[in-house]
Amino acid sequence: MTEEMIHTAYDPEFDFRDLPKVSLHDHLDGGLRPQTIIDLAAEIGHELPETEAEALGEWFRESADSGSLTRYLETFEHTVAVMQTRDALIRVAREFVEDLAEDGVIYGEVRYAPEQHRREGLSLDDVVDAIQEGLDQACEKLNAEGHPMQIGQIVSAMRHSDQSVEIAKLALRHRGRGVVGFDIAGAEDGFPPSKMKEAFDLLAENLFPTTVHAGEAAGLESIKEAILIGRAQRLGHGVRVAEDIEIEFGAIDENGEELSDDTGLVSLGPVAxxxxxRGIPLEVCPSSNLQTGATAKFGEGITNHPIDLLVQTGFNVTISPDNRLMSQTTISDEFELLVEAFDYDLEDLLDLTLNAAEAAFVPLEMRELLVEYINDYYDNLLDDEDYDEDEYENVAD
Structure with missing residues (x-):
């Protein structure tokens, strides 16, 4: 069965956008609306490759869809260029949350690198404050309209710069005022967490949460350093942990019976x-992983993505969009992709969503409320007389 056949073979009786979601790995500078980029670029005289919104959106997708993380990151030159003033940051942050709500997100964490938004004289604190104002504007409006929404900021230090300690201090200054976590971003290969040990030590001393990009462009050693040096409570992507998993086909089970051709014994290496x-959550972004080549070792296309292997072997998998502009995706789109590729059902989507809710960088009480809200919604959907599991299943089978 071809992937084209998979994409047209089923018709669930609900809208994926209606499902309540939690977004943990979502970059602010990777989620702008194309028209907003055009508007802001015109104000500052920044030249864009396309001047029509639809064409510009397609340019971002095609440029990012190269199989290279380095080329993928180059597309951010245009989004970052238009995010250099207070007003621009407020607008981008506000629209970012509005777009999340449109996709059914009820809790999200938005990450960005404050050091990249200082070309027009903003201080690091100015950047954080402006983004928080935009987030607050959107959340207040949405909650007033009956859509529950809460957003936390994750500030990122760029791997190739020497500002990680300063960014760690920035995160601590804004703790309790919108910032909920710390991350390192940028080119992963060649810039390991050990280069930022002082920043991670400072955060650990202050018991501040970290999530570290690891296991995307670099392999198992990157994941190991994220855990040991970064004290990562979550792994950004982390999909290459699957390289530490071996499957032995044609093996003998515990009863001495030979396993079938499509069943194997799974053996985990020390990192996996x-x-x-320890249930360390993996912030998996399927479409982005395919674009950047993070999962190239496992084969081409979503059906060869190791996410199902990770789910089936008991890893704590969550789903996020990474960069909605570059990947032209949402969490709803990612869910649909997984349903089509791996025949996931509502129970599977619920599990992935609950994993994300329980991994959120918020107090336990808030996580419990998220879990309760999500469970209640799915219970109602699963109990609905109009919901037919047989209709939901992939008819291509």
């Missing part, structure tokens, strides 16, 4: 075992 046994 550590991540799974």
């Amino acid at each position: 075992n550590w991540v799974r046994e």
